[in-house]
Amino acid sequence: MASPIIDCAPYREELLGLAGRLPQVPRADLYDFLDQAGELAEDLPKGLSAALDSFNAEGNTDGYLLLRGLPVDPSELPDTPTTTPAPLDRPLFVMEAMLALTGRRLGLHTGYRELRSGTVYHDVYPSPGAHYLSSETSETTLEFHTEMAYHVLQPNYVMLACSRADHERRAETLVGSVRKALPLLDERTRARLFDRRMPCCVDVAFRGGEEDPGAIAEVKPLYGEERDPFLGYDRELLAPEDPADKEAVAALSQALDDVTTGIKLEPGDVLIIDNFRTTHARTPFSPRWDGEDRWLHRVYIRTERNGQLSGGERAGDVVSFTPRR
Ligand SMILES: O=C(O)CCC(=O)C(=O)O
Numbered sequence: 001m002a003s004p005i006i007d008c009a010p011y012r013e014e015l016l017g018l019a020g021r022l023p024q025v026p027r028a029d030l031y032d033f034l035d036q037a038g039e040l041a042e043d044l045p046k047g048l049s050a051a052l053d054s055f056n057a058e059g060n061t062d063g064y065l066l067l068r069g070l071p072v073d074p075s076e077l078p079d080t081p082t083t084t085p086a087p088l089d090r091p092l093f094v095m096e097a098m099l100a101l102t103g104r105r106l107g108l109h110t111g112y113r114e115l116r117s118g119t120v121y122h123d124v125y126p127s128p129g130a131h132y133l134s135s136e137t138s139e140t141t142l143e144f145h146t147e148m149a150y151h152v153l154q155p156n157y158v159m160l161a162c163s164r165a166d167h168e169r170r171a172e173t174l175v176g177s178v179r180k181a182l183p184l185l186d187e188r189t190r191a192r193l194f195d196r197r198m199p200c201c202v203d204v205a206f207r208g209g210e211e212d213p214g215a216i217a218e219v220k221p222l223y224g225e226e227r228d229p230f231l232g233y234d235r236e237l238l239a240p241e242d243p244a245d246k247e248a249v250a251a252l253s254q255a256l257d258d259v260t261t262g263i264k265l266e267p268g269d270v271l272i273i274d275n276f277r278t279t280h281a282r283t284p285f286s287p288r289w290d291g292e293d294r295w296l297h298r299v300y301i302r303t304e305r306n307g308q309l310s311g312g313e314r315a316g317d318v319v320s321f322t323p324r325r
C-alpha cells in the first residue's frame, strides 16, 4: 500500500521559487491571490503533483496525505496569534503559500460565512477558555468530527499546515478512515448505518445565535457507494434517537477508534484530510502562552466530487449555511 507520507524536502527550492511568485499580501485581493496560485499549481514538482492528483482521483486507504519537509521558515514567524481573523495586510507566510499551491491543485478554497467572519484562511491556535467543540481547545481532547458533516456544502478536504508544534510535541491529530473501519463492521450494522438520516446538531458558529437549537440537521453516517461508502461521523454532534441507530453508531465509533492513526504535526507539514472518508480529532496539549504556542493554518477545499460544486464557482468564494436534511 502506498505511504500517505510524501517527503517534500527534495522539492524545497522549487516550492520556495513558486511561493515567491505569489502576491505577498494574500488578503489584499484573495481572489487574485488564489487565481495566481491556481496557475502556479500547474508547475508543482512532478512527484508532488502526481501524489496530489492520485489522492484527488482515488483517495487512499488512510484517508489522508501528509506532505512533510516543506520549506517552513521559523525566522519569518511573528508570535502565534491570539485573535482572529488575521489582519488584511498580514504578509504571506510560507506555509500559507503551500496551502495555496497544493490546495489549488486539488480544488477551490472556500470560506464559510458563519465561521470566522467568512475568512478563507484560518489560524488555529490555543485560546484560554475555548468552547469544548472549538479548534482553539488545548488541554482537552477535540473529539472526532467530520468537518461540517451537517453542511450541504461540506468541504471535500480540510488542509492543516503547521508553522509551530506545541512545546512538548504532544498534540496528535487523529484520523479515522472509513476504508479501514468498514471491514470491522458486520453486515447488519453496515445496513443500519447506510443511507439512514440521523439527527445532528451543528457547531456553535452555525446556531444563529441560539445557545442550543438542537439537532437542526440530518446526517447519514454511511452513504454513496455501498461497498466503498462516504462517512459522516461526529462524536459530539451526531444524535441518533432510535435504539438500533444508537447501537450501530456505537459500533462505528468503536471501529473508528480501532483504526485511528495519530499524526504529530511538525513545522513544514501540510496534512490533507479526505473529509468525505474520515473523521478527525486532536489530543490534549499544554500551551505556555509565551508567543510560541502551537500554530496551524487551515483551509477548506471543495472539488467536483459528490456535488460540492455546481459550476461557476471561484477559489475564494464564501458560502452560506444550509443544513443537510
Ligand atoms: O488541531 C488540530 O490538529 C486539528 C484541529 C481541527 O480539527 C481543525 O482545525 O479542523
Ligand SMILES: [Fe+2]
Residues within 6 Å of the ligand: 135, 145, 147, 158, 280
Ligand atoms: Fe477539524
